Amino acid sequence: MSITMSTPTHITVLLEETIEALAVQPGGRYIDCTLGAGGHALAILERSSPGGQLLGIDADPEAIAAARTRLEAYQSSILLVNDNFINLEAIATEHDFSPVHGILFDLGLSSPQLESSGRGFSFKGDEPLDMRLSSSQEVTAADILNTSSEAELTQLIRTLGEERHSRRIARYIVQERPIETTLQLVGVIERAVGSRRGRIHPATRTFQALRIAVNRELENLSSALKQATGLLGLGGRLVVISYHSLEDRIVKRFMQQEAKEARLRLVHKKVITPSLAEVHFNPRSRSAKLRAAERITLPREVGRDQTVY
Numbered sequence: 056m057s058i059t060m061s062t063p064t065h066i067t068v069l070l071e072e073t074i075e076a077l078a079v080q081p082g083g084r085y086i087d088c089t090l091g092a093g094g095h096a097l098a099i100l101e102r103s104s105p106g107g108q109l110l111g112i113d114a115d116p117e118a119i120a121a122a123r124t125r126l127e128a129y130q131s132s133i134l135l136v137n138d139n140f141i142n143l144e145a146i147a148t149e150h151d152f153s154p155v156h157g158i159l160f161d162l163g164l165s166s167p168q169l170e171s172s173g174r175g176f177s178f179k180g181d182e183p184l185d186m187r188l189s190s191s192q193e194v195t196a197a198d199i200l201n202t203s204s205e206a207e208l209t210q211l212i213r214t215l216g217e218e219r220h221s222r223r224i225a226r227y228i229v230q231e232r233p234i235e236t237t238l239q240l241v242g243v244i245e246r247a248v249g250s251r252r253g254r255i256h257p258a259t260r261t262f263q264a265l266r267i268a269v270n271r272e273l274e275n276l277s278s279a280l281k282q283a284t285g286l287l288g289l290g291g292r293l294v295v296i297s298y299h300s301l302e303d304r305i306v307k308r309f310m311q312q313e314a315k316e317a318r319l320r321l322v323h324k325k326v327i328t329p330s331l332a333e334v335h336f337n338p339r340s341r342s343a344k345l346r347a348a349e350r351i352t353l354p355r356e357v358g359r360d361q362t363v364y
């Protein structure tokens with residue numbers, strides 16, 4: 056799982072837009088639920104100085120280590136926790152870190168994880184089909200591939216990969232397993248549906264489906280968004296950057312529902328996407344969608360003063 060010298064650096068996506076959406080202010084208190092390489096976190100600390108504080112969370116211990124180095128200048132203002140954001144509320148409570156001015160989710164994976172974690176997130180090289188963000192998780196992508204029924208695989212690849220050839224791919228997987236490595240899986244998919252069609256590689260959607268399943272990405276996001284709302288002080292901002300339609304749908308529906316129930320107010324009329332210049336400079340940013348909402352009411356049962364503005 057070690058990252059080598061040639062580790063690609065992660066280019067932070069929608070940086071200015073995120074800082075603006077979070078309305079970062081000096082002395083503010085923020086939670087970055089997806090610390091990654093610490094790019095957003097660093098900007099939050101710079102803009103909230105003097106007196107800003109940041110609680111950074113990441114499920115991947117290597118991300119925490121890299122961010123700790125990058126944020127060294129702000130040592131006394133940060134608290135970094137290696138955990139899954141499904142435990143957001145418990146982490147904030149344990150560290151007495153609420154109410155807060157802003158909470159950020161920059162979902163998905165960082166470039167080092169995708170390209171050189173050795174965990175099979177990408178199929179550029181031949182790697183074991185692991186795909187876990189943390190080795191403390193039990194189920195790997197290979198486990199799912201090699202133990203699920205054909206019907207379960209069809210369903211998983213269709214719903215989490217939005218892959219229209221899911222049935223055929225699942226049939227080939229079951230016929231050719233055990234499958235242990237990325238290139239083995241790519242070979243199976245190419246035999247099932249051909250080697251090239253359209254703009255994306257034919258294995259892309261199946262890899263997405265496996266990664267989402269292994270890390271329970273959609274369930275964790277739904278739960279964490281609810282927890283995040285509860286941690287915001289009055290006027291606090293929730294900002295989420297997502298990279299595929301399944302995630303964005305969850306975020307959009309969540310914020311709309313919270314707005315309907317008058318807990319949150321939508322900050323923007325339309326979803327924020329990267330400029331052409333950003334996409335040109337960082338092609339990975341092309342699918343990013345940023346949504347933001349502001350806490351406008353607090354639950355009656357909250358006894359203490361949660362006003363943070």
Ligand SMILES: C[S@@+](CC[C@H](N)C(=O)[O-])C[C@H]1O[C@@H](n2cnc3c(N)ncnc32)[C@H](O)[C@@H]1O
Nearest residue numbers: 067089091092093094095113114139140161164
């Ligand atoms: C796109 S990167 C964040 C990059 C960061 N914003 C930056 O600018 O450097 C996403 C990070 O979220 C982490 N992550 C994804 N899902 C998570 C989860 N459920 N709990 C905690 N961390 C998670 C990944 O390990 C990865 O490091």
